[in-house]
Amino acid sequence: MGEHAVEVEGLVRKFGDLVAVDGVTFEVRRGEVFGFLGPNGAGKTTTINMLCTLLTPTAGRATVDGFDVVRQKREVRQRIGLVFQDPSLDDRLTANENLDFHxxxxxxxxxxxxxxxxxxxEMVDLLDRADDLVITFSGGMKRRLEIAxxxxxxxxxxxxxxxxIGLDPQTRKYIWDYVADLKKREDITIFLTTHYMEEAEHCDRIAIIDHGRIIxxxxxxxxxxxxxxxxxxxxxxxxxxxxxxxxxxxxxxILEDKDCLCFEVERGEEFIPRLFQDFDVSIQSINLHRPTLDDVFLKLTGREIRDEEADGFMADMRRMVTRVRPPFAR
Ligand SMILES: Nc1ncnc2c1ncn2[C@@H]1O[C@H](COP(=O)(O)OP(=O)(O)OP(=O)(O)O)[C@@H](O)[C@H]1O
Ligand SMILES: [Mg+2]
Structure with a gap:
């Protein structure tokens, strides 16, 4: 093991009877942006925590930059940067002081x-705020400082x-710009987790994880x-x-029949006119789109990845889109 930036083989983590990570195997190539995409509770943070030596695996092995995450904790720690899911800055210190501490x-x-x-x-656009207390920062500014x-x-x-997570769409876009910039400027490999489907598109490769398994x-x-x-x-x-x-x-x-009927066809733009020609049921709204990662997840699991609590904005957008009636609706 050790040729790739991250190598994981049969990694398992149990919490009592709960199997949070259920035998995952994958590698992250050097210089790539690799994404772990999955719904709440899928095991993303647990995997990251094992790779970062914060949690001991129940079984399996993993190396980061060639070092074993159990036997060579110290070497691993020197070679990784970590931005936690939950904010971890000291609010009572300035940006500069937070960096100094680190x-x-x-x-x-x-x-x-x-x-x-x-x-x-400078890279995260916070140079002019370096001496301000972090408590005065917006959520996006804090996230940028954590990345720095x-x-x-x-x-x-x-x-x-x-x-x-939890940032407005514009700030989310900025964060992705920094990640892209970072990939260019620093000789670095990036491993990230997200449950935002559209954002996973920024990754070179994506592992979809569900119930602790890569599907x-x-x-x-x-x-x-x-x-x-x-x-x-x-x-x-x-x-x-x-x-x-x-x-x-x-x-x-039919792939899903909860809020609406969802199905897959070849050449949807030709299917819709045929449907409107002689369909005995009155159609209120119709929505056609090319496959997204959401559909991949739906196809693989039969469920939608999005949960409204964690992703209210996209859920709202989706409701708006399906509410729009085409001019030819009966
Ligand atoms: N310290 C712990 N003790 C007990 N159960 C835990 C612990 N940490 C995580 N779990 C459980 O393990 C499973 C995976 O959790 P994990 O935090 O890895 O998911 P996640 O994919 O990061 O989810 P989210 O998108 O909500 O961050 C969940 O069922 C969670 O409740
Ligand atoms: Mg998590």
Missing amino acids: AVVYAVPQAVREKRKRELL RGLLHHPRVLFLDEPT ALDTSENLKNMVGGDIIRIKTDDDARAEELLREKYRVN
């Missing part, structure tokens, strides 16, 4: 410390646990090709009847 813990040499701090604060802090000691692998691992493009056709969602006056018709007459396989 620099001391990681023994960043005094000679390079100031230069490195400036460089990173995680990079201070020139880690080989940066772990970001839900780097954009798919590939580039976003290849994952979406797995789904195949276009996804259509319709709402009708009588979904039960519509479902029956779709199955029998149009031979489609």
Whole structure:
């Protein structure tokens, strides 16, 4: 083991009877942005914590930059940067003081410390706020400072646990810009977790994790090709009847029937006019789209990844989209 930035083989973590991580095997290539995508409780943080030596695996092995996460904890710790899912800055200190504290813990040499701090604060657009108390920062500013802090000691692998959770869409975009910039500027591998499907698209490769297991691992493009056709969602006056018709007459396989009927067809743009021509049930709304990672998850698990509590914004957007009625609706 050790050729790749991260190598994981049959990694397991149990908490009592609960199997949080259930035998995952994967590798992260050097220089790549690798994403762990999965719903709440899938085992993302538990995996990160094992890779960062904060949790001991119940079984299996893992190396980071060639060092074993159990037997060579100290070497691993020197080579990683970590941005936790929950904020971990000291609010009562300034941005600079937070960085200084970290620099001391990681023994960043005094000679390079100031230069490195400036460089990173500049990168995350916080240079002019360096001497302000963190308590006065917005959520996005705090996140950016945490990313800068995680990079201070020139880690080989940066772990970001839900780097954009709870941030507004614009700030989330900024964070992704920094990640892209970082990949260019520093010789670094990035391992991150997210449950935002659209954001996983920023990763070179994505592992989809559910109930502690990796259910798919590939580039976003290849994952979406797995789904195949276009996804259509319709709402009708009588979904039960519509479902029956779709199955029998149009031979489609209903993927989901909770809030609306969701199914997959080849060439959706041709299917919809056919549907409107002679469908006995009145259609209230219809929505067509090319496969997304959401659909990949749905196809693999039969469930949607999004939970409304954690992802209210996208859930709202989705409701708005399905509410829009096409002009030809009866
Ligand atoms: N210290 C712990 N003690 C007991 N159970 C735990 C502990 N940490 C995590 N778990 C359980 O392990 C499972 C995986 O949790 P984990 O935090 O890894 O999920 P996650 O994918 O990071 O979820 P989220 O998206 O909510 O952050 C969950 O069922 C969780 O309740
Ligand atoms: Mg987590």
